[in-house]
Amino acid sequence: MSIGDGRIGGAAAASLEEADRIDGFGADVAATLAWTVRVGDTRGDQRSLIDDWSFLAAVACRDVGAARILEPHLDAIDILDQAGRDGYALDLASIQAGPESSWGVFAAEGAGMRLEARDDGTGWRLTGTKPWCSLAQHLSHALVTAWVGDERRLFAVALRTPDVTPHTGPWHARGLQQVVSAPVDFAAAPAVPVGEPGWYLRRPGFATGGIGVAACWWGGALPLRDALVDAARRDGADQLSRVHLGRVDAALWAARLALRSAAREMNGLPQASHPATLAARVRAIVADAVETTLAESARALGPLPLVADEAHGRRVSDLEIYLRQHHGERDLARIGADIAEGRGAW
Incomplete structure (x- = not known):
């Protein structure tokens, strides 16, 4: 599932195909970093934020650790590019x-x-x-x-x-x-x-980088939704399995809409009004959706996949750590302060 309406294509699709051929993708740091550098070197200049965030989400869907390795490298390249566009000479x-x-x-x-x-x-x-x-x-x-x-x-x-x-x-x-x-x-x-x-901290790209992390969270949660779909389709599945799936599907769908809306707003308005508030809202929505996914999948699937399915257990543990980059109530308090002080109106 992509954040945008279309499928990932071009160089990004080729990079994902290459990732699928790497043994230990995400777990093998050296191999994943080498792939990451190649990704950064082949990205085109005519990308949209939806393209970037969809790609990050697709990597996290494959492996959360790989996305955690990739995202800061691409963020750094974007920062350096923006510094050059802003007229700073970098030796x-x-x-x-x-x-x-x-x-x-x-x-x-x-x-x-x-x-x-x-x-x-x-x-x-x-x-x-x-x-x-x-x-x-x-x-x-x-x-x-x-x-x-x-x-x-x-x-x-x-x-x-x-x-x-x-x-x-x-x-x-x-x-x-x-x-x-x-x-x-x-x-x-x-x-x-x-x-x-x-x-x-002042540059507009600071906000988009923060949302890129949220795109990784979202993509990392998609396989947990898939596991709930499989559980709801099993013979003898009861209504509760469908309740858990429904809650997760609705939460992740709303998070997808938030990511899409933010990408379109920031693409259309490079100097978007209060981008930091927009980014904080999106991160809060996505973080809540992923927290819901973790909680509902734990209730629906029980302990078996956590102890018997290495990929599932690692994904849950990776997401729980990665998600702590969201500071919960402190980030919500910053949103509230922005609104109270007249920033970030709808």
């Missing part, structure tokens, strides 16, 4: 970044950790610790937010240098075990500024 060659680079986006903050950027006269340097850096041990480069005084600024940095030390943990996750998200230490690591201070 990526100075950090040996090119078409073969694999990218992450590290923008989280954590108590007791602070990454600072300073221009020492020879160039910008990053010093300190950044938390929640997914796959830092495997990636070649990352876009990282660092503090310049009281403002955050985005920087591109090479990760495979003596100045950068990724931690191996703590990471005791049962879901997304292969996508280790741990701190990284920077010791005066050379970096390239991407945009002016505050640009990363």
Whole structure:
């Protein structure tokens, strides 16, 4: 099922066919990253958001971990492209970044950790610790937010240098075990500024990137719906099996409509009014739909697939971790604040 009305075609369809031929797709980080870099290098310029989000959803439908690996790489490429369109000159060659680079986006903050950027006269340097850096041990480069005084600024940095030390943990996750998200230490690591201070958070693309994550959540939940369809079709299936399926179908259908509506609004209005509010609404709707899917499938299917079906059990665990990028009531409070302060009217 696609977010849009049509089927995925062209280079995206070819990439999905290639993914289906990769042993350990999603679980084998090296193989999945190599595929991810090829995907980023073959994407066309005339894509719509529906195309992008449908592709992300299709990858998550195959494997949630693969989508978790792919999404930040594509987000980083989009950020760099937008910086170029906004007139910022980026000397990526100075950090040996090119078409073969694999990218992450590290923008989280954590108590007791602070990454600072300073221009020492020879160039910008990053010093300190950044938390929640997914796959830092495997990636070649990352876009990282660092503090310049009281403002955050985005920087591109090479990760495979003596100045950068990724931690191996703590990471005791049962879901997304292969996508280790741990701190990284920077010791005066050379970096390239991407945009002016505050640009990363202010740019319209920040909102679309957040919805791209929601598209992954949605796509990752579709096989659980399929399992409920199979259960409702079995001989002897009762009305309750159809109730569970109906709830999940309605929730995921509404989430699909929210994703489609947001894509069309953002495509038609590049300077959409309050895109952050729109993105927060869509993420909340999709997160609720996926939470409903997880809960209803657990009630309908019982413990057997969780303990006897490796793919099903891994998908559930992966989704539960991935979905924690949504902050629940805190994100809803931000929507409420926007509305109360006159932003994001219907």
